[in-house]
Amino acid sequence: MRRLSLAAAAIAAVGVAPLLLTPFQVTLANNIGIAALVTLGLVLLTGIAGLTSFGQAAFVGIGAYAAAYLATVVELPPALAWLGGSPWGGLALGLALALAVAVVLGAVTFRLAGHYLPLGTIAWGLAIAFLFGTADSLGGYTGLSGIPVLSLFGVRFDSGGRLLWLIWAVLLAALLVTANLLDSRQGRAIRALKGGQLMARSMGIDVVRAKMAAFLIAAAFAAIAGWLYAYTQRFVSPAPFSLGAGIEYLFMALIGGAASIWGAVVGAAVFILSKEWLQDLLPHLAGRTGNFEAVVFGLLVIVLMQHMPDGIASAVRRAARRARRPRPPSPAAGDTAAPLPMRAKPRPGEVILDARGITRRFGGLLANDDVSLSVRAGEVLAVIGPNGAGKSTLFNQLSGVDRPTAGTIVFRGQLAAGSSPRAMARHGLARTFQHVRLLPELTVLENAAIGAHLRGRKGLVAAMLRLDRREEAQLLAEARRQLARVGLAARCDDRAGSLPLGQQRLLEIARAVAADPCLLLLDEPAAGLRFEEKQELAGLIDRLRCDGMAVLLVEHDMDFVMGLADRVFVMDFGREIAHGRPADVQADPAVLEAYLGADA
Numbered sequence: 078m079r080r081l082s083l084a085a086a087a088i089a090a091v092g093v094a095p096l097l098l099t100p101f102q103v104t105l106a107n108n109i110g111i112a113a114l115v116t117l118g119l120v121l122l123t124g125i126a127g128l129t130s131f132g133q134a135a136f137v138g139i140g141a142y143a144a145a146y147l148a149t150v151v152e153l154p155p156a157l158a159w160l161g162g163s164p165w166g167g168l169a170l171g172l173a174l175a176l177a178v179a180v181v182l183g184a185v186t187f188r189l190a191g192h193y194l195p196l197g198t199i200a201w202g203l204a205i206a207f208l209f210g211t212a213d214s215l216g217g218y219t220g221l222s223g224i225p226v227l228s229l230f231g232v233r234f235d236s237g238g239r240l241l242w243l244i245w246a247v248l249l250a251a252l253l254v255t256a257n258l259l260d261s262r263q264g265r266a267i268r269a270l271k272g273g274q275l276m277a278r279s280m281g282i283d284v285v286r287a288k289m290a291a292f293l294i295a296a297a298f299a300a301i302a303g304w305l306y307a308y309t310q311r312f313v314s315p316a317p318f319s320l321g322a323g324i325e326y327l328f329m330a331l332i333g334g335a336a337s338i339w340g341a342v343v344g345a346a347v348f349i350l351s352k353e354w355l356q357d358l359l360p361h362l363a364g365r366t367g368n369f370e371a372v373v374f375g376l377l378v379i380v381l382m383q384h385m386p387d388g389i390a391s392a393v394r395r396a397a398r399r400a401r402r403p404r405p406p407s408p409a410a411g412d413t414a415a416p417l418p419m420r421a422k423p424r425p426g427e428v429i430l431d432a433r434g435i436t437r438r439f440g441g442l443l444a445n446d447d448v449s450l451s452v453r454a455g456e457v458l459a460v461i462g463p464n465g466a467g468k469s470t471l472f473n474q475l476s477g478v479d480r481p482t483a484g485t486i487v488f489r490g491q492l493a494a495g496s497s498p499r500a501m502a503r504h505g506l507a508r509t510f511q512h513v514r515l516l517p518e519l520t521v522l523e524n525a526a527i528g529a530h531l532r533g534r535k536g537l538v539a540a541m542l543r544l545d546r547r548e549e550a551q552l553l554a555e556a557r558r559q560l561a562r563v564g565l566a567a568r569c570d571d572r573a574g575s576l577p578l579g580q581q582r583l584l585e586i587a588r589a590v591a592a593d594p595c596l597l598l599l600d601e602p603a604a605g606l607r608f609e610e611k612q613e614l615a616g617l618i619d620r621l622r623c624d625g626m627a628v629l630l631v632e633h634d635m636d637f638v639m640g641l642a643d644r645v646f647v648m649d650f651g652r653e654i655a656h657g658r659p660a661d662v663q664a665d666p667a668v669l670e671a672y673l674g675a676d677a
């Protein structure tokens with residue numbers, strides 16, 4: 078209902094705008110609409126996926142020049158002649174070129190950690206501006222003029238008012254599909270990128286694909302904005318597509334709020350209106366002409382980052398949330414949804430993970446030295462040992478984060494040493510993290526649903542067009558069920574970041590079990606918890622064991638481990654020093670000396 082009334086209000090506002098605004102205001106509204114479309118792509122890319130691009134203006138340039146070139150050049154090269162001078166041909170060409178460049182840039186940079194994408198987009202921004210300025214066929218620095226009036230389906234967009242309808246209709250459609258995307262399994266995969274690659278990969282998310290999706294959508298929005306720009310100005314030249322313009326789009330995203338889709342509209346409007354105003358005011362104050370507004374925007378962004386790091390739209394939304402009465406919990410819409418299919422489970426007592434001779438060398442250091450262990454369905458195995466004993470290293474080998482120097486790992490009957498975390502997740506392994514890795518701005522329910530990522534099939538297009546609702550209801554119902562299982566049913570609609578640490582750890586377990594795993598790896602689950610929270614956690618792990626889940630945990634807390642585990646595996650200096658039932662291990666002299674002795 079809220080979405081519908083918002084959409085109706087937006088359509089009505091766009092409908093009457095040309096009748097109420099002066100021609101100058103219509104021109105400003107058109108510029109804002111085009112800039113907001115580019116910024117929307119940046120919000121998705123930078124604010125939501127956490128990837129920075131300085132090259133969005135260059136993608137706008139591709140869209141604008143493609144339209145201008147097809148519409149103005151009389152003798153087209155044979156490869157493009159079939160597209161004729163049609164505006165649709167220009168749109169298709171601009172989109173195809175922008176997407177092709179985005180695929181190449183993404184393919185080169187996404188597999189590398191670090192700042193390769195921002196650097197790549199700077200290089201791309203500089204190169205394309207140089208190309209536009211020097212290519213004779215594109216008119217060099219003078220550009221291409223004489224673009225005809227845009228005509229679509231027999232309608233001529235020959236006035237600012239008609240162009241306003243078109244530009245804002247495209248922008249509203251882009252806002253709608255982006256909102257749809259973010260409210261879906263695919264959108265959660267893009268959002269999960271901000272939680273770190275390890276978390277995303279461990280949930281079975283294809284990180285490169287998710288980054289590419291965000292980058293391609295942002296490039297497509299920019300190219301469409303360029304097409305609209307060309308037909309609005311009816312003239313293109315290199316300056317509006319320079320690296321400087323790319324930085325201005327980033328400013329708009331930061332000002333509006335890089336994590337909110339409405340921030341794109343707010344940011345573009347604030348930037349363009351204040352630029353217009355400052356361009357009049359500042360030369361007057363300074364007594365001479367100059368681009369003084371650039372200095373003001375630089376300062377504005379610094380001040381904003383200090384006081385409103387999430388931008389204006391997010392600050393307004395937070396204030397509104399504070400002013401509103403707390404909402405009653407949203408109805409459990411998914412509860413009537415059919416349950417998701419579940420994987421075939423091993424029989425109780427069946428060995429599901431068998432590691433033999435695991436050795437991991439870091440240069441001259443043997444972090445794991447010929448370690449062998451196995452885990453059975455329906456048991457809790459605890460790995461303990463003093464600091465530096467090699468527990469985390471072993472955990473990384475078993476979860477696919479690292480590859481052993483030697484040794485074999487068989488998981489559910491298949492060789493798994495060196496498999497990726499994603500492959501391990503697909504095969505039935507789920508994990509939590511020593512330092513919780515949640516998405517604090519997302520709700521508890523959305524965080525839990527990330528765990529069920531591999532249990533859905535619907536793609537990006539289905540998500541954007543809302544053709545995924547049945548599956549989405551099933552995924553959310555599953556997340557709700559797992560939250561109820563860990564005792565967080567009442568917190569579904571709260572922000573994950575607002576939970577105390579103990580509940581955040583429970584949420585991580587709910588997220589992990591939403592994947593329907595056979596083996597759950599818990600990395601120091603009791604760290605930082607109070608006594609009651611530890612008891613609650615131990616009760617939950619016990620229930621999971623009773624349900625047939627195999628649990629392998631790495632833990633420092635002796636009381637917690639001894640009261641819970643079926644078997645304890647003790648390590649020191651990378652090797653196994655004892656292994657058996659808690660009472661036997663506790664009495665083992667080697668353990669007392671190496672580990673428990675320190676406490677005695």
Ligand SMILES: Nc1ncnc2c1ncn2[C@@H]1O[C@H](COP(=O)(O)OP(=O)(O)OP(=O)(O)O)[C@@H](O)[C@H]1O
Nearest residue numbers: 439442443444462463464465466467468469470471
């Ligand atoms: N990536 C790495 N490069 C080099 N040495 C490493 C690396 N990772 C771990 N080590 C070393 O391997 C040894 C085992 O470390 P590990 O983190 O596995 O121990 P741990 O038992 O988990 O310790 P803690 O309980 O303190 O977390 C340590 O000496 C550590 O310094």
